[in-house]
Amino acid sequence: MEFLAGDLLTPLSVIGLIILSAVTSMISAAFGAGGGLMLLVVMASLLPMSIVIPVHGLVQLGSNANRFMLTFKHLDKSMFVYFSLGGIIGAFAASAIVTRIPLELMKIVVAGFVLYLLWGVTPKLRETSALWRSAAGAVTTYQQC
Template identity: 35%
Template sequence: MGDILHAGLGWPIAGTLLAVSFIGSFITVAFGIGGGAVMLAALATLLPAAAIIPVHGLVQLGSNAGRAALMVKYMRFELLGAFSIGALIGIFVGGSVVVQLHPGWIQVGVGLFILWSVLATPPAFLQRSGMVTGLFSSFLTMFFGGTGPFVATYVKAQKLDRHGHVATHAMLMTVQHLLKTIAFGLLGFAFAAWAGLIAMLIGFGMLGTLVGRLALARIDEKRFKFALNAVLTILALRLIYAGASLLIFGGPEAEI
């Protein structure tokens, strides 16, 4: 039974991931963004390379769907159609490319992507079109996972209030992660082997969402974001180092 719940990783690793799932959802509710990157960094450090993006996608699907359900009255549904069309195209094109990747490239790519999300700003053109945002971010999510900042740039441009921003962002990310999960299932990823752990990660993520809603007014946002960026930078550098070591010194290829 234990192996089913922790997917063979062992309880120390599984427990760490459950804590990160809770913290990641808390961060996303508190600040509107950032929790997905924290979860991605942890998964990329502790999971086999081929499982990082599919498992992250399904966990984020559960977390965003739960957040969206709690805040459904704040959603801007008129933004859903164009984004969904773009997301479908982006997932289809990305899925046709991401068939076989060396684990070193996955780790380096995810590390660079996380580092970029901390230090840079998403391109301005994403503010103007839901379809372009859906296509661009969904294509990238098949390779790097955490494209929430791209979608957040588009949502921010709609000038919604705080609740509307969080709810609409959760709605769009639910669509993206649902399409991604379907794509990886069609590509042959064995989600069943990870089902127990993924269910627990989603559950802890929901707890983080609930606690985050209660604690919003008590957080020193400036200091917390500084600490968050510092942790993400360290994790990203570690992933880049580990991936580069695999590429330089060799290692088996990992099939998605």
């Protein structure tokens, strides 16, 4: 299946990516994690790196915004505020760095990120102060960008 027509995604590839994003979103909803990573790996296998990161980011934004709206009443509002503030800082930091990485090196960075998510040590966040919540948001968002 041809995924690109010149510099644009073909209509069939767009439909395939939408279906894939729905399936991987269901995986995340059912198991708590993993769908976004699966989507990233498949997209990195099929698409040029120049579009993988922005398209994956938009798909994740839609998926996570939907999950956020459906579970809003169950959120720890204090955690949400501080995590979001840290997330904004992490997003700006990641954007400043990721946009400067050459595309060939980006493949290695994405592969390293996938391996870290699969086998890396998950930090234990024992503190619940505003600073720790903000730091968790910054680090998590930075890793996802």
